[in-house]
Amino acid sequence: MAKLTPPRRRAPRRAGRPPGNVINELLEHKLIREVSYEKYRDKVRDVYDGPKGAMLAACSLISLHTPLGDRLFRERRFDLAGARRILDVGSGAGQLAKHVLRYADPEAELTCSDLSHEMLLRARQRLKSTRPRFVVADMTRLPFADASFDCVTCGYVLEHLPDARDGLVELSRVMMPGARMLLLTTEDRFSGAWTSRMWCCRTYNRRELRQICQDLGLRWKEELWFTRMHKVFRAGGICVHIVKE
Numbered sequence: 001m002a003k004l005t006p007p008r009r010r011a012p013r014r015a016g017r018p019p020g021n022v023i024n025e026l027l028e029h030k031l032i033r034e035v036s037y038e039k040y041r042d043k044v045r046d047v048y049d050g051p052k053g054a055m056l057a058a059c060s061l062i063s064l065h066t067p068l069g070d071r072l073f074r075e076r077r078f079d080l081a082g083a084r085r086i087l088d089v090g091s092g093a094g095q096l097a098k099h100v101l102r103y104a105d106p107e108a109e110l111t112c113s114d115l116s117h118e119m120l121l122r123a124r125q126r127l128k129s130t131r132p133r134f135v136v137a138d139m140t141r142l143p144f145a146d147a148s149f150d151c152v153t154c155g156y157v158l159e160h161l162p163d164a165r166d167g168l169v170e171l172s173r174v175m176m177p178g179a180r181m182l183l184l185t186t187e188d189r190f191s192g193a194w195t196s197r198m199w200c201c202r203t204y205n206r207r208e209l210r211q212i213c214q215d216l217g218l219r220w221k222e223e224l225w226f227t228r229m230h231k232v233f234r235a236g237g238i239c240v241h242i243v244k245e
C-alpha cells in the first residue's frame with residue numbers, strides 16, 4: 001500500500017492561529033500547495049484504492065458514522081425533499097449516498113463522484129441500485145457545468161485537500177443559487193486528531209472554515225450535531241447545512 005510521506009520541512013506557524021496538527025502543517029506547506037498537489041492527490045488515491053479503502057464501509061459502521069449520518073436525513077435535519085439533482089462528492093463506499101437514495105424523492109437524480117475508481121466500484125457494489133451515475137473526479141476539478149446541482153453532500157472529503165478553498169470553490173461553482181449542501185469534515189479537536197492520524201488527512205478550525213465558506217457565498221444556515229451528547233461535548237466534527245447565496 002502506498003504511504004503518504006509528506007516532506008520533512010515544517011511550515012512556519014502563523015501568528016494568532018490556533019495550533020493545528022503536524023499533518024495540517026505539512027499539507028499547508030507551500031511545497032504541496034503549489035508544487036506537488038497532483039503527487040499528493042495520487043497518494044491519497046492509492047490509499048483509498050488499497051486495503052484501507054476496502055475497510056472503509058466497516059470502519060464507518062464501527063465508528064457509528066453510518067448510523068449517525070442516517071439520523072440527519074431521517075429526522076430531516078438535512079431535508080432532501082424537493083431536491084432534483086444531487087451530487088455526492090467523495091462518495092467512498094457509498095455511505096452518504098445510501099442515505100440519499102433512501103430519503104431523496106424517487107425522481108431525484110444522484111451523481112456519485114470520487115477520486116478513486118476503486119471506491120466507486122465498492123460504492124456501486126454496496127448500493128445495489130441502478131439509480132446513481134458514477135463519475136471519477138477530483139473535487140478540485142469537477143467535470144460538471146456551472147449550476148448543475150440543487151443539492152450537494154460531501155462527507156469527510158475536504159480534509160484530504162491542502163486548502164479547503166480549492167474544493168469549496170468548485171462545489172460553489174456547480175451549485176445553483178439557493179442550492180443546499182451537507183458538509184461534514186474533521187475538526188481540530190480530539191476526535192479529529194485521531195482521524196487525522198488514522199487516515200493521514202488534515203483537520204479544520206470551525207471558525208476559519210466558516211469564514212472561507214462565507215467568502216465564497218456559501219452561507220452556514222445551521223450547524224448540525226449528530227446527538228445532544230455530541231453538541232454538549234462539541235464532538236463528532238464539523239457538520240453543517242450550507243446554502244449557496
Ligand SMILES: C[S@@+](CC[C@H](N)C(=O)[O-])C[C@H]1O[C@@H](n2cnc3c(N)ncnc32)[C@H](O)[C@@H]1O
Nearest residue numbers: 048090091092095115116119138139155156160
Ligand atoms: C473518508 S471517505 C468518505 C466517504 C463518504 N463520503 C462518507 O461520508 O463516509 C473519503 C473519500 O474521499 C475521496 N477523496 C479524497 N480526496 C478527494 C478529492 N480530491 N476529490 C474527490 N474525492 C476525494 C477518497 O477517495 C475517499 O473515497
